[in-house]
Amino acid sequence: MYNFRTDMAxxxxxxxxxxxxxxxxxxxxxxxxxxxxxISISRVEVQNEQGEQAIGKPIGNYITIDIKNLKIATEExxxxxxxxxxxxxxxxxxPLVQEKEDILVVGLGNVYVTPDSLGPSVIKDxxxxxxxxxxxxxxxxxxxxxxxxxxxxxxGTTGIETQEILTGIIEKVKPKLVxxxxxxxxxxxxxxxxxxxxxxxxxxxxxxxxxxxKELTKxxxxxxxxxxxxxxxxxxxxxxxxxxxxxxxxxxxxAEKTATDGEKLYTIFKEITEEDKYNMIKEVLLPKDxxxxxxxxxxxxxxxxxxxIVARGINASL
Numbered sequence: 001m002y003n004f005r006t007d008m009a010x011x012x013x014x015x016x017x018x019x020x021x022x023x024x025x026x027x028x029x030x031x032x033x034x035x036x037x038x039i040s041i042s043r044v045e046v047q048n049e050q051g052e053q054a055i056g057k058p059i060g061n062y063i064t065i066d067i068k069n070l071k072i073a074t075e076e077x078x079x080x081x082x083x084x085x086x087x088x089x090x091x092x093x094x095p096l097v098q099e100k101e102d103i104l105v106v107g108l109g110n111v112y113v114t115p116d117s118l119g120p121s122v123i124k125d126x127x128x129x130x131x132x133x134x135x136x137x138x139x140x141x142x143x144x145x146x147x148x149x150x151x152x153x154x155x156g157t158t159g160i161e162t163q164e165i166l167t168g169i170i171e172k173v174k175p176k177l178v179x180x181x182x183x184x185x186x187x188x189x190x191x192x193x194x195x196x197x198x199x200x201x202x203x204x205x206x207x208x209x210x211x212x213x214k215e216l217t218k219x220x221x222x223x224x225x226x227x228x229x230x231x232x233x234x235x236x237x238x239x240x241x242x243x244x245x246x247x248x249x250x251x252x253x254x255a256e257k258t259a260t261d262g263e264k265l266y267t268i269f270k271e272i273t274e275e276d277k278y279n280m281i282k283e284v285l286l287p288k289d290x291x292x293x294x295x296x297x298x299x300x301x302x303x304x305x306x307x308x309i310v311a312r313g314i315n316a317s318l
Contacts, residue, residue, distance in 0.1 A: 007184035007229060008197055009044045009062035012055035015187065027051025038068040038077065039084055058217075060201035063088045070194045070305060071298060078309055085196060085313025089179075089226070092200045093317065096224040097177040100145050102130065103318060104175035106216075107151040108162060108182040108205050114303060115232040115295040118310075119181040120151040121303055125311035127318070130173075147318050148173055162205060163214035163221070170221055178225045180216055181310060185293070186231030187238055192295070193302035196230055196310065203227035228314075230306050232299065236292040 006012060013025050027050035033041040044062040046052055052059060065088065067073070067081050097103065105126050107119030130146040132139065152158065152165040166178065180203050186192060202217030202225035218224050296302065 006187040006231075008064065008186055008188075008191065008195070008231065009046070009055060009057045009199070010042045010064045010197075011187045011191075012057060013044055016054050025051065025054050027054060035084055036080070039081060040066045041084070041088070042066070058201045060199060061092065062201075063092070063198040065196040065198075066191070067194050067196070067309075070302065073305065078305060079312070081309045082312030082316065085198075085228075085309060086316040088198055089228070089313055089317040092198055092226050093177065096200065096226070100143065101176040102146040102148070102174065103177045103179060104166075104169065104173060105147065105149040105314060106162075106166060106178060106180045107149070108154075108180060108203075109151075110154045110157070111151070114299050116154075116183050118183045118230055118232060118303055118307060121307035122181045122311045122314070123149050123151045125307065125315075127315045145318050146175075148175065161214050163216060166216065166221060170223065176223060178216070178221060178223060179228065179314060180225060181228045183232040184229040185233050185235070187234070188231075189234055189238070191231050192234055193230060193232055193299065193306055196228065196306070199227045199229075200224070201227070203229065228310055230310070232303070233293045233295050236294055 006015075010030075013028055013030065016025050017023065027046065027048045029045040029047055031043045033043075035041060042064040044064070046055065046057050046059045046062070048059065051057075065081070065084055069077075073081070105123065107121070107123035109116040109119040111117050111120040126147065126149045128147055128149055129140065129144050130148040133144060133146050150165075150169065152160075152162050155161060158165075170178070182203055182205060184197065186195070202215060202220075204215040214220065216225055216227075
């Protein structure tokens with residue numbers, strides 16, 4: 001199994017196919033939908049253990065919503081993206097929970113670290129109704145679903161595993177479904193803060209950056225868990241590998257004109273697998289502690305925009 005740091009099921013499927021030079025992945029079903037010129041959806045279904053082993057993701061459904069030009073998105077485009085999240089989230093929820101049953105929304109991450117602050121940022125905009133239904137029922141529509149929310153912080157500041165906190169809350173509040181929001185790691189620079197992944201399999205916090213915490217799944221919490229994640233970071237080794245590809249592509253273009261040794265060098269490099277390139281670069285970076293986790297300079301604004309899209313999607317679906 002390749003060791004690229006990515007939480008994205010669609011990227012793991014693509015990497016498997018490149019590594020094995022195949023067009024189909026065993027145990028994996030994929031479908032595509034183009035919503036408009038800026039929004040596309042990829043749906044990955046891991047159907048069996050063979051699919052699990054192929055991409056390292058549990059059996060279940062993984063929906064990837066890619067949004068182009070997010071840095072310059074208008075209010076209308078942000079609203080449309082939120083509507084897409086609503087539609088996909090409703091489809092995941094339908095077989096798991098009844099219309100008026102309690103739902104707990106959980107925002108994972110560290111509010112003081114911008115690339116990891118997605119979860120707490122979303123929680124601030126969630127429409128909370130559980131207390132209103134309990135204490136002010138006369139002011140609430142009879143069809144309102146009880147919704148509660150929490151941002152439990154991180155182990156380094158609380159000393160308590162998120163799984164332990166949620167287990168206690170679930171025992172007391174008794175929701176029928178948990179929706180977890182968290183920042184992810186991606187293999188693709190283009191997907192940073194422009195992609196939303198929804199999954200009905202739960203989540204392992206910190207897995208994408210090599211800092212695994214106790215998993216939040218139906219097996220550990222006792223109720224279904226839907227995970228909503230947005231990639232906000234990428235490894236320096238990934239950026240270096242992608243940059244080398246661009247450099248050698250440029251060399252190939254020049255070599256075709258001049259027939260220099262650059263053509264031979266490019267041919268040799270081209271024959272090296274993507275995983276081998278990544279591992280070579282990682283071997284160079286790791287001993288010097290240069291394999292940083294990198295985020296865009298516009299991350300503050302991107303987190304604000306993506307938080308708004310996710311919060312709108314959740315509120316409308318609930």
